[in-house]
Amino acid sequence: MKKIKNIIVLTGLMIAILLPISSCDTENYLETIDKSNLNDATIWTSDQNADLYLLECYRDLAQKSSESDNLDNFTDDNDAAFYYTSWNWRGGTVHANTNNYSIWFGQSGPAWDANWPGTYVKIRRLNTFIQKVNENAESLSAEWVAQRIDEARFLRAFQYSELFYRIGGLSIIEVPQDRTIMEEDELLIPRSTFEETYNYIVNELTDIINNENLPVKYTSGEADAGRATLGAALALKGWIQLFAASPAYNSEDPAIPRSSDNLQSFAEADHSRYTAAAETNKKFIETFGHKGSGEYDLFSDMTKFWYEANEYNKEVIFDRQQVAVTMPNLFHRYGGVVWLLDGYMCWGNYCPTQEIVDQYMMENGLPIEDPNSGYDPQNPYVGREKRFYNFIVYDGAPYKQDWMPKTDTVYTRIDLVNPSKNEIDFGGDDVSNTGYYLKKRIPPNSIPGSNTSGQNYVYYRYAEVLLNYAEAQNEAVGPDASVYDAINYLRARPSTNLPPLEEGLSQDEMREIIRRERRVELHYEGKRLFDIWRWKIMMDVMNKPLHSMVIRNSVPENNSGKWIYTPTALESHPHSVSQKQYFNPIPQEAIDRNPKLIQNWGY
């Protein structure tokens, strides 16, 4: 009995010793598989797998809809709450050198926007894709390679362009850097001049357009919708040409004093750059647009333009994809009407200022300043153009979205008898600081704050091409018929329905009309900041108080009097931008790590 016990115990003992030791190949014992990682061999040997890589590059497109602080908050069009980065920027607090990265432009832009470090991460990803695909071209299909390389080049040009607007001349890097084999010269890349950077982006886009490896447009239902197209490349080229031709960079007196570096403007002004911009935008209209194949055209009803059901409609040129729940558009979490049907809805960050409200024209097509317009400052919301009613929520505006069981009326007036939760509060709380809310781009069938909106963010749409063309052509040759055509075509859109412009405008008058039209049409689409930069008007428009609309009854105790409309300066919101803010700084950390980089003027 005892012997058996001994045998059992000793056997157990031997097993216990031998188990770890028996695998004498101790190195092998430590081998494990990292299941979440794939390697070069699997990725670059099939079209399908390599597509997974490029998809990440598409994901790199900024989700500009899902941020609490939008680019429009950096302009005179909007007034959001004080704790956002835009507040600091408007107060002139911009440092290259800060230990507080929550301050706007601490890293030359907040995380979601085009900033220096973030852009170069995206660029490297694209450079790697281009390099790896070229190296492995024989294991991939030729057609796939041709198309995807051009997509990647478009995305790279797009990412560079986004940083270009904000910084000026950039370090142009076209291959993934490798510190194990590269010399310092290949690793530390100085900034190219403004002109070199501009030429690089335009040439890349021109190549893509000439290659014709991309389709002109994807329409709804196509599996590849959302990928880069010839339309996107041409539209981007036309816009960037107009941007660079603008007075801030292409005049005798650029926004930032010219220096020998030529990093922030062209070395010499050249008015013919407008001609090039006009030509490109004209090419778009006449080949892809309503005067050409018609693949791109205006969408008839702007109130439905952003509906998910209308994704990839004729007007959409390039957009960032969003999907309900998994990759939701959160635009309606941060702004819109704060209180609806007595329920709290959102953070109220989209508060149009009196300045932008005054830009919306009258139904008759005249600006409100025009004595013939019929505008009544004590009845300001009567007889305005359709876009105003479609997109601006004002005191007494009816409000109805698909998810709402009934229509609500929004009151922002100061009413002591029947206080409204939406009463203007000048910035203390979430509710409107200005007396207005935005309705534009708010998804109609998704409860505010929810993650159930999959509405795409549209970077470029056909209306902008028309406006780009009109502006460039007016600058290049003056208000010819094609300029009228472009603007009138836009004003004739059924959901806008403004009468055509009066004939015989001077170039300057036409410029003002185009700029106003552009500001209203592209209101809160992240465009205004670039316009006040390139038009060199930032110092004028951003260094004065913005205005709200205060509405009070003349007999506040019982509302028996008249409602008085008083545009009131938002004095407590300091605006003191300085000239240097025509550009963002390069983060000091970038300069510390690459001494060849030269900082922008004023920083």
Added chain:
Amino acid sequence: MKKKSINTFLRCREVKKVLLIMKLTTIFILIGLMQVSATVYSQATKFNFTVENKQIIDVLKEIEETSNFRFFYIREQVDVERRISMKSHNVTIEALLNDIFSEEDVYYRILEDDVVILSPRENGLENNSKKRMIQQNTIVGTVKDVNGQPLPGVTIVVKGTALGTVSDNEGGYSISNVANNSILVFSFVGMKSQEIEITGRNVINVILEEESFVIGDVITVGYKTQKRTTMTGSVSVASGEQLSSAPVSTVTGALAGRMAGVTMRSTNGQPGYDDPTIYIRGVSTTGNQAPLVVVDGVPRSNMRQIDPNAIESVTILKDASSVAPYGIGGANGVILITTKQGIKSAPKLTLNSYYGIQTPTYTPNVLNAVDYMKLRNEALLNENPGTTELDFDQEIIDNYANLHAQDPDVYPDDDPYSLANFNTPIQNHNLQLEGGSDYITYFASLGYLQQDGLFDQVNYNRISYTLNTKSKVTNSTSVIFNIIGAVEKYNDLDVQTSSASVFRDLYKLVPTVPLYYSNGLWTEYGGSSPVGAVNSGGYSVNNQYTILGTLGVEQELSFIKGLKFSGKISWDIRNSFEKGWHIPFKYWTLDTSTDPYTFDEQINTHWGPYTYLNQEDTRRLFKTYQGVLNYNNTFGKHEVSGLLVAEARETETSTLGARRDQFNVNVDEMSMGPSDRSYFDNSGMSFESKQLGFVYQLGYVFDQKYIIEATGRYDGHYYFAPGKRWGFFPAFSGSWRISEEKFMDNIDFVSNLKLRGSWGKSGNLAGSAYQYLSGYLLEGNRYALGSGSMLQSVRQTQEANPNITWEVSKKSNIGIEANLWNSLLSIELDYFHENRSGMLLPPNVTVPLEYGISLADENAGKMENRGIDVVLGSRYKFDNGLSLNIQGNLSYSHNKMIEVFETNATYNNPNRRRTGRPYGTQFGYESLGLFSLEDDVNGDGIINGEDGYDITQFGTLRPGDIIYKDVNGDKVIDANDEVEIGYPQYPLLIYGLNLGTEWKGFDLNLFFQGAGMFSISTQDFHTVPFLNNNSNVDYEYFENRWTPDNQNADYPRASPSSNPNNHGQSTDFWQRDVNYLRLKTVILGYTLPEKFTQNVGIDNVRVYASAENLLTISNLKWLDPELGSATEYPNMKSINLGVKVTF
């Protein structure tokens, strides 16, 4: 005083042959495994002896040759030259000794470690050894301490009966009518109690040992146990008794401040989540700073799952020689937890229960409505002097009490913190059963802990159980089977929020809005409703299931004396099941346009406007295989030990998650969710890990005086690339027991004096797995094209570093231990120095920012850490039985980063340089106080160049704003102006003080814990008004803020937009250097006299009252200095009542 008795004992062992040592060494290497075991050996070893006319001394030698037993005696006292004849068959050592000394007045005692002490029986007592066959007899004897001093007042009880007595002034006692198979239990405060079987004797003299500094005090160290006297390393030990004397729910709670060199920082007071951050000997690395936790010999990070009542001891290993057996895991120190094992005795049942009430140590004191309104108006006036657009009418403010009385719905005055429960119960019950026979010993424990939280549905409960058994399978074989299990439930609020977040939100609640309307419905502010969040009906529950199972075998390898093998397999299961249920938060809006008012129910659409259920199931299996070969033998004055360990560890983890959105019915079951698949989501992943290590240890002790040890581990880990996986971590140590030297013989007051030192290497596994691979991470749900379903993508996450490996720590330690005047003063002092190299740091600054991909960490960092640990103790017992003991510990450690990556911008600026400063040094702007009204020279309310202040700070400056020092003189305050602001956030200095006294059954224990030399920022909701959406603020701010009448203030002016501008910077203005001393625990206990309890069959009853965190002395008056935040879930103080009953 008399010297320690062991000095005068003669050793009868002869020197063994060198040959044997060589033979053993060879065998160690061949088999490759060793282990020491301190088992109960005496009962298991049986002897067959036939002796004809031999001297006793020779018989003893023979016993020593054939067993582990060693004999100590004084030749003058014990006649070992007497010749005896005897014949014994299969008897225990005790029976054998009874035979040997049957005619003699010799008393023997078997100590741990199989040491047998022989001493003469007292004179004057009758030699009754012949009468041992008498069934009922009278036992007499004396009780003395190890120094031979008689001990009066010792309780002597016949186990399992009501019989008992107390020793007299001469230590003598006498008990009648004792059955000769009884066991006598000797107990005395401050002494180890002893149980002695009568086995027919009439005279039983006993020497009681003190609880510390005793011969054979054995402590657990890496892979073995070791006698404290011959230890060379620096370790701290706490006994389970110490740990469970105070009612604490977790081991960490019990350890804080008790042992020198162990820093605990609480970060959160939420039940179940209140595990502190632990550092041993400060912070020595930028990487992983957590010490290794080892439970019953197996690395397991399960401190929370073990009931402190089930713990035998906790050992902290600090220096190189102690941590060396843990190789890659040891550099941050090791916490060894040993659970209780049964002892050979009749079953003993112990019940330990306590019930307590917990209250936050500090509660926020937020402004009431009137003060809030005043401050709000003041802020607006500060920003826009003379403005008439104020938020609140002065009339309303002045008349608020009346208005409130008339219409509390519109003019509320609620305390938002009334939503939280500030008196919550905690209860813990533990039942233990232990005992054993010759063949099996067992320890079983069942514990239940329930701790309630700030809100009704928030609590933590734990059922923990332990079953430890040890069976003697053969004379030389034992099998160990241990199970430690726990079932835990962490309950929290709706998954969309958390207690901590609601607690913080209460700061954000504006007091001009009620918490509840007068009808009991609740309101909101800014769409947020803490009441709605608490009352939603949603929940978040985390169930943790832990089973730590160990099967071990110990085998004496009888072919070589002193050689033992032990093997251990542990398969630990640690599963968790989490379930989160969200129901949209409700609130009511008030419509004042109707009479009476109407209340409209609303759903908070902003946070989760629809119901959802989320579940996650995680399964983890941890496998450990250990083989240990242990050798321990003594050859005359030479004591040799050896240890070889092979250990393999593997883990497997897998998770599976599921979620459904938009439930139609409020039933929290996955299957009850919507059937539309677009509302489904799921996830899952798995990974494994592996480690393999080989440990050796060689020890040599000469004459109990000179001790040297060499230890090391060869360790491999799967984290790293082939070729980079294996590391060797050797350590050497030695000690010199000066008190054992001849020249100390006349220095009577020194009972122990030891000098020790060590040097060695250990490793730290930092970073993460596979950083050597340049792979592409495959991820799901990354982007969509076309009509929209989400697609996978791959991306490179970082540039690989094929050379990556562990950090190396080189530690040196010098220590001195002394025990003077018989424990009236005991001292332990250690100086340590550590150099870390190969710390994993991201080398990103070495490439331009445009490089565009982050780099895998490199083993490039170097850091130095040095400091001291001091323990001072004293104990004294007065003649009347009053005993006092005091123990203080103090640790100071100071680190310095020798090499880290930093940019030129910081490196070249001596104010900003990180290199050469302690890790975690805080940087910010130097403040020069607040602008005063006088600084606004032109009186326009703004301070700028027109007032002669031409430095650009942040935004528009006004009186009451912070003035920053323009350190570099460029007229702009930016990062170039930052300087060091105070200490790091972790304390450099920690200390503890334990005061204990016992008298006539009463015991009182005060335990203080403190820390100093750390700095925290006080900038948070409590000191910054309107921080987020008009949030409320603490009276701490209100009463100490800048106003024109209080210009020399602690806090800046009120501003409606405080944070992002001038006040929101990192600056020394908000930093506070913190020092605190906390009365961590106070316990008052009373042990009922046994004459009462034994009548009802109870051995022992102790009742106690205790308090945790009762008192804090700190220079920060308004927040918990340990927590450092007023918006975190608060730390708790508690008052408890408990009882411990042993049957």
